[in-house]
Amino acid sequence: MPQIRTEFRKLATIRSPWLLLAAGPVIVVAGITGLVLSGTNVHDPAAQSRAMAHVGLAAVFTLMFGILAVAGEYRHGTITDTFLSFPGRGRVIAAKLAVYGLAGAAAGLVSSAAALAVTASWWAAKGAVFHLSAAGTWPTLAGGVAANCAFALIGVGLGALIRNVAGAVALALAWIALIEGIAGQLIGPGLARWLPFYASEALDRAAIIATRLLPQWGGGLVLLGYAAVFAAAAVLVTLRRDVT
Amino acid sequence: MAEIEVRGLTKTFGAVTAVRDMSFTAPAGQVTGFLGPNGSGKTTTLRATLGLIRPTAGETLIGGVPYRHLAQPRRRVGALLEASGFHPGRRARNHLAVLAASCGVPGRRVDEVLDLVDLASAADRRVREFSLGMRQRLGLAAALLGDPQVLLLDEPANGLDPAGIAWLRGLLRGLAGEGRTVVVASHVLSEVAQTADHVVIVNAGELRFSGPLHELGGSGQALESAFLRLTAVPG
Numbered sequence: 001m002p003q004i005r006t007e008f009r010k011l012a013t014i015r016s017p018w019l020l021l022a023a024g025p026v027i028v029v030a031g032i033t034g035l036v037l038s039g040t041n042v043h044d045p046a047a048q049s050r051a052m053a054h055v056g057l058a059a060v061f062t063l064m065f066g067i068l069a070v071a072g073e074y075r076h077g078t079i080t081d082t083f084l085s086f087p088g089r090g091r092v093i094a095a096k097l098a099v100y101g102l103a104g105a106a107a108g109l110v111s112s113a114a115a116l117a118v119t120a121s122w123w124a125a126k127g128a129v130f131h132l133s134a135a136g137t138w139p140t141l142a143g144g145v146a147a148n149c150a151f152a153l154i155g156v157g158l159g160a161l162i163r164n165v166a167g168a169v170a171l172a173l174a175w176i177a178l179i180e181g182i183a184g185q186l187i188g189p190g191l192a193r194w195l196p197f198y199a200s201e202a203l204d205r206a207a208i209i210a211t212r213l214l215p216q217w218g219g220g221l222v223l224l225g226y227a228a229v230f231a232a233a234a235v236l237v238t239l240r241r242d243v244t
Numbered sequence: 245m246a247e248i249e250v251r252g253l254t255k256t257f258g259a260v261t262a263v264r265d266m267s268f269t270a271p272a273g274q275v276t277g278f279l280g281p282n283g284s285g286k287t288t289t290l291r292a293t294l295g296l297i298r299p300t301a302g303e304t305l306i307g308g309v310p311y312r313h314l315a316q317p318r319r320r321v322g323a324l325l326e327a328s329g330f331h332p333g334r335r336a337r338n339h340l341a342v343l344a345a346s347c348g349v350p351g352r353r354v355d356e357v358l359d360l361v362d363l364a365s366a367a368d369r370r371v372r373e374f375s376l377g378m379r380q381r382l383g384l385a386a387a388l389l390g391d392p393q394v395l396l397l398d399e400p401a402n403g404l405d406p407a408g409i410a411w412l413r414g415l416l417r418g419l420a421g422e423g424r425t426v427v428v429a430s431h432v433l434s435e436v437a438q439t440a441d442h443v444v445i446v447n448a449g450e451l452r453f454s455g456p457l458h459e460l461g462g463s464g465q466a467l468e469s470a471f472l473r474l475t476a477v478p479g
């Protein structure tokens with residue numbers, strides 16, 4: 001599909017999206033290092049999956065990365081050229097979802113590798129035994145990779161709806177830092193676990209805090225549902241809107 | 245032959261009617277000057293022609309087909325629009341390579357159009373380092389990339405120096421001489437008088453004149469007085 005080839009070519013020829021994705025493994029390394037230095041008992045069997053859960057944190061960067069897919073094109077005016085090449089705008093959005101979702105998952109894999117490497121190093125330095133097979137390690141990493149992918153998809157949809165990078169980033173950060181917490185308080189834990197970041201917690205740190213959250217697979221499905229709703233709204237709106 | 249046919253085009257934005265029942269034809273093998281004051285509906289007409297905005301009524305056909313139904317539109321129609329932009333961090337050659345990937349033209353065509361617009365020596369610089377004139381040349385290269393039969397250019401001389409303007413005039417004349425349809429929206433009447441065969445004049449979203457340049461007298465002076473008369477506020 002030329003739409004997909006074009007999206008890859010766009011990504012390959014600018015640096016800013018890669019800097020965002022590279023921030024993921026950096027935050028993972030910093031977070032795990034902080035966990036160890038703050039006195040966590042690395043001999044506790046649960047500590048290892050707590051370390052792995054940092055991969056899910058990196059999804060905030062794949063969310064920003066996804067926002068750039070469409071909103072970044074509006075910012076620089078390249079969206080005009082994109083729609084001149086491909087008047088079928090629905091396929092453009094679909095190609096962006098495919099490419100950015102894939103890149104988000106790949107970033108999650110790199111973050112996972114970073115998490116494994118830095119955790120193994122700290123465990124060795126502290127004289128603890130690092131087990132790849134330790135409880136929660138693989139499910140937590142898999143959930144983290146899925147969250148990195150899902151938030152890239154949500155970002156693509158959000159950026160296509162809002163079309164303004166600063167606006168979309170501000171809304172996303174406000175939602176993470178403030179709105180979802182307040183909404184969760186108002187609607188109570190029974191409903192709050194269906195909100196996107198509660199769902200992502202279920203997905204990427206299921207092994208740690210299970211009681212008030214959905215099961216891991218449920219969190220994954222709910223996030224995928226949010227991504228699908230954003231994507232569908234993005235396509236509908238993008239088809240109708242004038243590009244001026 | 246791929247003439248452009250605007251048929252009963254109307255576009256309203258909220259309470260504002262940007263274009264009202266506009267109809268004209270831009271013939272193949274000629275340069276059509278598309279003239280009008282600021283806010284007269286030129287850009288809206290071009291964007292509607294390119295499928296970027298949805299007309300309230302009417303349509304534009306390119307060789308008998310609406311833009312959105314063209315197979316490989318970039319290889320049929322090349323466009324230079326004022327609001328279309330560049331990623332500042334992308335190198336000029338890569339900007340064209342992205343577009344080449346989008347319309348399936350081979351990579352060597354990128355070098356051809358870079359040569360054509362005299363940007364080969366700046367091809368590996370990032371667009372943020374470009375002057376207005378260089379951006380304009382890059383936009384022209386993008387419009388020409390697919391070797392299209394139809395060219396729609398909004399103020400293509402913007403930012404070009406006198407030598408560049410003379411070069412552009414020769415380029416547009418040559419393209420029309422090959423049988424292509426060239427539409428140039430412009431404010432620079434003296435330039436249009438030297439380049440165009442056909443003239444379309446609009447004001448306040450409505451057509452005021454469509455016909456051969458010589459019907460308006462042909463010279464830059466005559467075109468200017470005709471333009472001012474046709475676009476004067478009535479009453």
